[in-house]
Amino acid sequence: MNRVRLLVLNAALGPLDYRVPAGMEVVAGSVVLAPLGPRQVVGIVWEEERLPGTSVPDERLRPLLGVLPVPPLKAELRRLIEWTADYYVAPLAAIARMVIASGGALRGPSTITEYRLSGGLPERLTAQRQAAMEALEGEQATIRELAGIAGVSEGVLRGLLNQGVLEPVEVDCDRPYPPARPDFAVPNLNPEQRAVVDELVAAVRAAAYAPFLLDGVTGSGKTEVYGEAIAEALRLGRQVLVLLPEIALTEAFLKRFADRFGAAPILWHSALKSTERRRAFRAIASGEAQVVVGARSALFLPYANLGLIVVDEAHEVSFKQGDGVRYNARDVAVMRARFEGIPVVLASATPALESLAMADQGVYRKLDLPARFGGAQMPAIRTVDLTQEKPPSQHWLAPPLVAALKDRLAKGEQSLLFLNRRGYAPLTLCRHCGYRFKCPNCSAWLVEHRLSQRLACHHCGLETRPPSACPECHEEDCLVACGPGVERIADEVAAIMPDARVALVTSDTVNSPDKAAQFIAEAESGAIDVIVGTQLVTKGFHFPELTLVGVVDADLGLEGGDLRAAERTYQQVAQVAGRAGRGAKPGEVLIQTRHPQEPVIAALAAGDRDAFYTAETEARRDAGAPPFGRWAAIIVSSEDDAEAREAANRIGATRPMLADVQVIGPAPAPLSLLRGRYRYRLLLNARRSAKVQDVIRDWLEPLTFPSGVRVGVDIDPYSFV
Structure with missing residues (x-):
């Protein structure tokens, strides 16, 4: 090759052509250093026919400066970059930046x-x-x-x-990792597990694209089952990627993995030190890394010999990126497996409706684990109607739940209380004049956190000390907390049961792998009587002495008009209910609600998942919602409200008039001010056959906007705020 076309890691530049100096060896996928004016930029050599651009005459080409000491990106990864950019209407450069995720790794051994x-x-x-x-x-x-x-x-x-x-x-920097041993501690599997393992192992050996939906109730041993597929990949000398939705879950997984394989896997997440990221990146690219456990960004790393992908808790909303390139790691994992020609396992006790639809259509192979491992029984579930059994004033736990908590404490068993609301109270106001504390940067209330003695915005991160007087009427000592957060529930438990050892588990208190490990160790040793937590405690943890789960407010997730609200509520409550009775002792779940007849609550109480999914499927079908239709959102924002509104109205005025695409809006976003930017949204509801991405590209490309305006596209949105 005497000339090459580069994909540079700057979306504003587009593809650039360069000359290859004599003696320099480059191939498609090579990561190179190139001059750009007085600067030097990193680029990836791309096939010219796949990266359209204006061709520069040979005599005007500047020479490449060098080839960086990392293996060339494989064709399969380049195709994934192209697909992700095309599907999510994002610049190729933005996806490529996620692949070249460790600048230090590009400098070679050191x-x-x-x-x-x-x-x-x-x-x-x-x-x-x-x-x-x-x-x-x-x-x-x-x-x-x-x-x-x-x-x-x-x-x-x-x-x-x-x-x-x-x-x-x-x-x-590149010291080797301890090797994982596939036969270190092989588990004893029951016949149902063995049947599933046989299918997964056969798929790993076949080394062909095969998407599986592993649908197993909580406690059925899904981790042990896909662990045997991992073991087979290791025997064959192939790499494995396991995606987890939360960093906090990694510690529990690491312990189980080390017990099974005799060594820890390689981690990849945002909390790693730069030296750890560099070492992991180079081990992955060279093929030395055997098993990588990571957050969604691990999906784009340049694996040398990938043989299996596992997406654990595949229903989790946190697999969907909320800003930048708004991709869903679950769906991109399936596409990476397709390009690589390998099996992918989506594991969940509460699969996403879209995944179940793909299984019904025969696109995914569905594998079932309908019973808990070792004879453990599913917990008994009942609702507590808060309109009939009201907690005392300024309390949030109804008498039946309080009695159950005291009973478990007397028996020396553990309890878990779930409320998906961080902090002490979601709203603080002045009892004298009614002033409400709002974030100056977001259209959201400031949440009181008594542990840190702060009022905090959970959207932009602003924190401030609670004032001694109302900023509006200047009355002293007049601030009152409205509603419960998990800190308030923990205080109520301490007041009801002063002898109980209470652990508060949220992203504020368990915010690092070390703290997660400490929490797990204390819970397993019996040093905790009552766990009070947010969604962080709904999945992944196995505490045999935990026999009671209380859902403090099951109605909370149904608020807000999100068309996926019922599904999310079902998944969260079913997952947290699954923490109860995982050992020899039977479990019980009490769900506090004001709407016990709501279909999702009734299905949870009856333990009838199929009835809920059937009803939810028909509701989605009637609404033309996924998986029967397609959604896409256009989000317009600016620091100037009038500028954002005008840009949104211009987009709305040029909307396409198509039979298979309906455009709703523009309208102010529910969270109309976020991090100092005013926001407007348009929602596209399209038939499944519509080429939504092409419609959006053709619609937006002719439009120009002031420099302060950002226009973002969200394909398959999960958040409607």
């Missing part, structure tokens, strides 16, 4: 200097130095990373380094 405590003491031991040394016990990382861990400035640590309290350690 060492890095990390630092650790030497055991010495400084000449002058200040309180700040003392706290830093305690925080860094057992840690080893760069100065910047250690400063973040200790919560001090880099200057403090450099002072400790100068006095010999910290010592440098030269570390090989």
